[in-house]
Amino acid sequence: MRQAPSPTGCFRGSYSGPVRVATWNVNSVKQRVRGELDRRGYAVALHGEARWNGVAIASRAGLDDVAAGIPGAPGFPRPEARAVSATCGGIRVYSVYVPNGRAPDSEHYRYKLAWLAALREMVGAGPDASVVCGDMNIAPTDADVFDPDAYIGQTHVTPPEREALASLQALGLHDVVRERWPTERVFTYWDYRAGMFHQDFGMRIDLVLATAPVADRVRAAWVDRQARKGTGPSDHAPVIVDLDEAPDGDIGPVVPPPSARPAGRRTVKLPQSP
DSSP, X not given: OXXXXXXXXXXXXXXXXXXXXXXXXXXXXXHHOOSOGGGGTOXXXXXXOXXXXXXXXXXXXXXXXEEESOTTOOOXXXXXXXXXXXXXXXXXXXXXXXXXXXXXXXXXXXXXXXXXXXXXXXXXTSOSSEEEEEEOSOOSSGGGBSOGGGGTTOTTSSHHHHHHHHHHHTXXXXXXXXXXXXXXXXXXXXXSSTTTTTTTOOBOOEEEEEOHHHHTTEEEEEEEGGGGXXXXXXXXXXXXXXXXXXXXXXXXXXXXXXSOOOSSOOXXXXXXXX
């Protein structure tokens, strides 16, 4: 569980020029915020709880029709602050933090699947130009984890979770990073423990899912791995998507590249494994 909002940002400076959409599970918003967002021209929609869950949208392209939560979504046991949506520059943006699931077939796992079904209903009733961004807590395929064998018996990779994500995408949502980099090694999350980050033993669970009117505008999509480094980092890195123009160029799926790659295939025991 996270202790602070997982923000999605969308901005178009002075409502002109290129549009950049970024999503990042920041882990602790108090450690990430430097300066006041309103002084930088951002409007902020925030839906959070005192200790754990939270989501936000920060936008310089307008922030209209803000809605906190998901109609009809289950709670655990009460509704949690896991979704906020707003219209930014003509695009409906859904910032989400999907429940972890904890263990297959647990109550929290069933809650995760029910929550995803409610998210699908909400997005399906939304406008044509939409983006779902955030920590999905699901790796879409085996290519999105460093070693599929290491995740046997774990959440995030089970068929029901992946089927729930596929059902959401079946609304017409494009996984813009994977579509742009179909065969590349791309991760967005690395466990803090056991040197997972430095060995590039990660997962791709933070996604930007866009409907065709938005996906057709994508000019660059990447993961900013540099943001995972430094003092007190989040265990996630931002996913960044440029629409209409790519100010930094179409620079590759991960910036900068991993500091170390595994020398050869071997099954690695996850830090959380018994």
